[in-house]
Amino acid sequence: MYDWNDSAPSVDGSGRVISFSGGPVRRDFARRVRPVKVVDETLRDGLQSAAGYQPDVAQKIDLLYAMAAIGVDVVSVGLPAAGLANAEDCFLLCREIVRSKLRVVPTAAARTVVADVHGIARAADRAGIPIEVYAFIGSSPIRLAVEGWDTDFLVGAITAAAREAKAAGLPFCLVTEDTTRSNPDVLRTLYSAAIEAGAGRICLCDTTGHVTPYGIEALVGFARRTLDELGARHVELDWHGHNDRGIGLPNALWAAASGVDRVHGTGLGVGERVGNTSLELLVENLGLLGARPRVPEARLVEYCELASRALRYPIPAGHPIAGAETRGARFEVRPYRETHEESPASEPAEPMEKLVPMCMKIGGSAVSLAVPARRTLLEALRYDLDLVGTKQGCDKGDCGACTVVVDGVAILSCLTLALDTDGKEVCTVETLEGAPHIDALLDGFDRLGGGQCGFCTPGMLMTATALLDRNPRPTRDDIKCAIAGNLCRCTGYGKIVDAIELAAKIRRGEAEAGVGLPGIENTPPPLPSNKSSREGRQG
């Protein structure tokens, strides 16, 4: 198959074909697209669409997880200044990012005014994560004329906002609206002011959907040169392009080819007026170009479905990935270069479950972990902490094999959510001490045959630990009652009761501990001296 993406015939001066491969355009575009980060603006720009629907925070959080699952790097959590509800949602989204350790960077939009930056700083404070400030301001002559602004006004506003962000410890990005129609000297002035006040990022915007790829190439080249001249090579560039001409996606790809660091998009391309660059198509195309890892199609479909739900915007029937009519009808598209191993199978199969950080004390030492809310304590112990001594016999609370002691009480770990033990002291069979100072219960069970197959034994030991801790002198009936929730199929229980009785005696000092344990210490004989070895030979 001849792939015009890969190859073009080489021609001589007269236009005659001399070779059918290795022509000058071969893989040129693909090679130019650098690895680039993706910014999801659905929860900001997407909410400014004509529909004007505001999703509830649960829908936003679902979408946030879908974003993380398709590898979005940066998420705009909204425009806190748009109202109290918006500010609260921004906070909740950021908190979710923190709690579940989602690998996305939050940003929030702000007008270039100090009060808006304040709002973001408050949300960041509450959530415990820095939120990047994307401060937007009009910079084209049309906008200046309409608003009656001049360059000095812009510089003043930018300087004040950027300083405020810096003071709050938040990264600052200057978003010049309608950049594609702004004067280069104005832009240069604004960039200079922003960078001086601490901005680390400039966002180039085609907010009117006006630009073509050639314009992008020129603009990005100009911005890079300007930053070089300003001695600000560390400052990164974003591309935010609208779709009024229907070429938002090619433009975004061209921006990536021209060397920006981040490209913006929104779910299903929903956004102001006719919309933005479609984020899912951007991700898919960057994947095909080898600039990003490819994402399993099912996840992209799920992303589209959640975006559709959150935005009340039906997925177009002909959508290339998720359209009802086109789903599964695409040609198998081949990536240009496989820079990333394609192994969807080994990755988590569904949108990551939300992980909640927690900590507990096990055997006196603190352990911290993050678990999905539905994780049982049994699963957390066995799968997350590798404390496999605790057994699963039925997973229904019937058998007692999973018994552990939480804050002194024997509980069934298969019926306890891990999060319910947050901050508590958990005692498992692993926490019982072994030889030579063997735990009294282990001692008793070993000496009197309290265990046979041993599968119920960890649970028995924990139940008995809790019993002896609260009642050092239990009767046989006390013991039988205590272990009535622990099923044993081997012993008939008699020897278990004997063992616990003996353990109680050992604990009380009425019986000797560790009888019959083999000595562990070794007293090595003195090393043979030369003399003795000579004697040995003579002997």
Next chain:
Amino acid sequence: MTDTRKPSELRGLVGSRTRTLLAPRVTGQVRYTDDIHLPRMLWGRIVRSPHPHARIVRIDATRALAKPGVIAVITGKDMPERFGIIPWTPDEYPLALERARFIGDAVAAVAATDERIAHEAAELVDVEYEVLPAATDLQTAIDKPEVGLGKGGKDNVSKEVDLAFGDVDAALAESDVVITGDYYYEGSAHVPIETHCAIANLDKNGLLTVWSTTQVPHYLHRELSRVLRVSPTRIRVIQPPVGGAFGGKSEPFSLEFCAAKLAMITGRPVKFLYTREEEFYAHRGRHPMQIHMKVGAKRDGKLTSVDARTFIDGGAYSSFGLVTTYYSGQLLTLPAFADTYRFRSTRLFTNKPPCGPKRGHGSVQPRFAFEVSLDKISRALGIDPIELRRKNLVPPNTTTLNGLRVTSNGIEQCLDAVEKASGWKERFGKLPKGRGLGVATSAYISGTNYAIYPNAMPQSAVQLKVDRSGVVTVFSGQSEIGQGCDLMLAVLVADELGLDLGSVRVVSGDTDLTPVDLGAYSSRGTFMNGNACLMAAREIKSKLVAAVAEKLDVDPRSVLVTRGALVVVHDPSRGVPVTEAIQLAEAKFGTLGAVGHYNTPKLGGDYRGGTIGASPAYSFTAHVAEVSVDARSGIVRVEKIWVAHDCGKALCPVIVEGQMEGSAYMGAAEALLEEHVIGPDGLHKGPNLLDYRIPTSLDVPDLHALIVESEDQEGPLGAKESGEGPLHPSIPAIANAIFDAASVRIDRLPFSPARVLAALRKKQADEQAAAVESSLGGFAPRRGAAPPNPPAAE
């Protein structure tokens, strides 16, 4: 001077109440199969049939495969090879190929990235069934041969055995009393606390490793090779310590094949873990049996004949059924028996979870019928039930009616022990109303004489590795399932070589590391592996003795192994520590190591089936149970069970007692609580641990284990089995005690309150009717007519 003392007196380890040091399982540190997590491991889940009997029309895995995280789905077509534990009756597929034969039959399997996804994906495998007529109970299987579950589809018969010894009809005709009874033994499940689990991994060299909760790694190795069509040289089976089995893990199961196949397909490790519900459906538990039994006796109590007709509910597949069918008759002829015997047993297939071997395979059910019959005879003849048994005991060193060779036999001591301990003579028949005593006896095999597949190689083998530090490692193919067989081997080796128990390690159950042992079934472990161990250990011992004799310049015959040292018999002050002896021997002979093996002598009756039931030794048990029966509720409470068991020699009394108590408890549970009942729709009545009632610590009687030692000539240091025999008499002893307490016979298991109450009420009504009848003299109304004065409501 030669050593005239018994070996056990020398070293002091055998028979001592030692710590079970080799049981780190007691301390919760053992890694069971489910405790193994491998990198990139997938989770498997079996798709099971929702119909008791159906033809599989079509399986469509499209929806399951579309689910994110699902890696592979396999069906019967991926492994179209029959298997079965008995080589003559292979009738199972890892995944059903054409027909599903019970609710829960495996039809497909899914592998996914995590357990939850695997479970959800199994629901998405679309299987189209054509539902077929089903037989979900024994009677239907008998009445409707057209269901066609048997071979060839003509009937539902799985196996029929018809054997007769002597002229039964004549003997019955000459008997003074003939007891005829119909007994029904309900099925029960093993319910190990650890459910089945298997993990398979295929490495890049093509070596397939399967970890399984099996109790027969060797057979699993063979079957995996056959079904997967992979050379046995490319398969390693590892049996991690097993969390209880009781016979429920003694054949290959779908999960092992599916894990292996999916590992081969996906190139990733795959784990299957049965849920508790699946465990009940995978089953292989105790066969329900319907037994019609006649037992005849002379007036003096001498038994004349036993005639049994038994129908066995086999469930969907053959499993061990061929053997079960023989065991339903063959093992009855010990310890007390008649001169003539006939039994005809028919195992039928039903559309239920397949039955198999549960502790006391096939012989617990007829034992119940027989021991209750004996109790009825003793009542009919007015002979004490213990005396009745004594009159009919098969003596030691003889051959039974059906050709079983009996050597050591401690049944008399067992009867004496329970009679004494229970205060039988003073208390039997004299307890207050509602309280009673019952006795029963049994015998059981210590291993079978023949391997499941015919071959002339040893049944058990071990290798010993001797380290110059003083540590001896035993490599044995046997399966430690909680019964303590690893410890038994350690005790034998340590005792033989004068070592501490802490200096012996046992590596078992790994087909790459250990020599073949056939597995943990038919109570063969200690007997056979123990003998193999002794053979190897004695070879090492002779080298130690020779080296020490040379060093001390004495005759080897005067060197004695004691605990910790080899000493000169006539001058024990001269000696060499064992560790030093090992080093001397290593210097003299080179690297120390030895192999040992055991094979059974050729035994058994000279007739078809005569080898089934043949064992190199038999254990014997007697139980006395004490029960109370609450007449108002029908609740039976077993207060105490005295268990006397002839285990030959108690190598480790704590373990032997544990086996005896565990057996008696399990038998009592079958008698009173447990019912593995499948409804007419083919569904299990309650496949969970709340509805299926295994006893808690509050439900068990006081168990008194009384060890009897008969020093078997062929057992290792005299030992015989103790893991299965002591279960048998529990059920009839309790049944007989109920009669003693409340004068009702419950010939159907379990002795639930409803059943007991119904029997009590019927008895009361019968008595009242009889009273009315007698008060009316010769003018009594015909039976069945309403009595003139209906009994007042209670």
